[in-house]
Amino acid sequence: MSANQRPRPSEETDSSDESGILNERVLVLVFEFLKWDIHSLCQTASVSRRLRAISKRILWKNLCFYRAPRMVGALTGQVSSNVRIGGGWPALAKLLYFCCGCQSTRNFPINEQLPGHFVNATRFSKTSGQSFLTKKCRGDLLYVSDPCEHPPTGAREDDLGIYRGVFRGFNRSRTRACLISRQVALEESTRCPYCRVRVWSMTAARLIPRSAAKRLGSDGGLEYFVCLNGHFYGACWLVPLSSEEEEEEDDEEV
Structure with missing residues (x-):
């Protein structure tokens, strides 16, 4: 050689x-x-x-x-093995497993910041998601979790509920179209805890229906955000409930 x-x-x-x-x-x-x-x-x-x-x-x-096979299947349509999802799979995985915590905002003040944490199991529901959509946006598919309950902070006696969710095809959603048509500005200093892109405040956009507080079991003190990739998260004050709603067939515990 x-x-x-x-x-x-x-x-x-x-x-x-x-x-x-x-x-x-x-x-x-x-x-x-x-x-x-x-x-x-x-x-x-x-x-x-x-x-x-x-x-x-x-x-x-x-x-x-x-x-969450049923939920993820509904979000993607399972059209192929190479299907993509808004914000990427790592961000969706984090959303499924991680409560993002809460910090004080101009529309939802709290006395101390609550850190995020992993959760053992969470029930996501598209039935609950419909409660967070205005009538014009009811054609969208949104999965929302049950609130992750945290002890009261400061002088409040109510528990703090932190919830999260995700839209299917947010770029083509009626919710996004409504935000654009209303010329709602993106938040300056707030970023999505799951994919780090900018967010809209649904409180500032006045797109929070009354049914959202009822579904959460809240006294009306709530706020939530939606990011450019369709991730959804927020917080509310929870009041004690006398009974719990039965789980819908379309719900999934993950």
């Missing part, structure tokens, strides 16, 4: 870069065995750029379908 000749890499060498933990199929099988544990996936995605890319392209999507 001359000095200018180089050996061709064998098939074993070609496949070695995707062996073991870097093999996408192996990773999927590992996380299926782990029942798509969110903490393990977060740690895996932070190991290297390559694992982060694989997680972003494959693993986060699979986790979302595992956690």
